Amino acid sequence: QLQLVESGGGLVQPGGSLRLSCAASRFTLDYYAIGWFRQAPGKEREGVSCINNSGSSTYYADSVKGRFTISRDNAKNTVYLQMNSLKPEDTALYYCAAARRFNGGIWDRISLYDYWGQGTQVTVSS
Numbered sequence: 001q002l003q004l005v006e007s008g009g010g011l012v013q014p015g016g017s018l019r020l021s022c023a024a025s026r027f028t029l030d031y032y033a034i035g036w037f038r039q040a041p042g043k044e045r046e047g048v049s050c051i052n053n054s055g056s057s058t059y060y061a062d063s064v065k066g067r068f069t070i071s072r073d074n075a076k077n078t079v080y081l082q083m084n085s086l087k088p089e090d091t092a093l094y095y096c097a098a099a100r101r102f103n104g105g106i107w108d109r110i111s112l113y114d115y116w117g118q119g120t121q122v123t124v125s126s
Helices: none
Strands: 003-007 010-012 018-025 033-039 046-051 058-060 068-073 078-083 092-099 120-124
Touching: 003 092, 018 033, 018 092, 018 120, 033 068, 033 078, 046 068, 046 078, 058 068, 078 092
Parallel strands: 010 120
Antiparallel strands: 003 018, 018 078, 033 046, 033 092, 046 058, 068 078, 092 120
């Protein structure tokens, strides 16, 4: 079973940056699209970004466009989420997830994803 481990979360001031990593073990990520989701207390889990298996296509929620960048390094079996210009409303538990069957289109449907990590906390506060 594919295992995903997120890292890179922490406490940052508004306007600051963080880079999240999603590392896979046991299996290669080459055949999976990877999505980043987040969930704030009392709110539903929402899609943040997605990258297809080859890295040729990326997708973003409107709330993070122009601030976040998703990328992948298949040689390292890792996907990254670079987060710049962070805002307090970005505070949430961030998850990465792997989807075997994504071929474009709607990327933020939770049921699309087969495997999930445990999450890493991002807190944006002064």
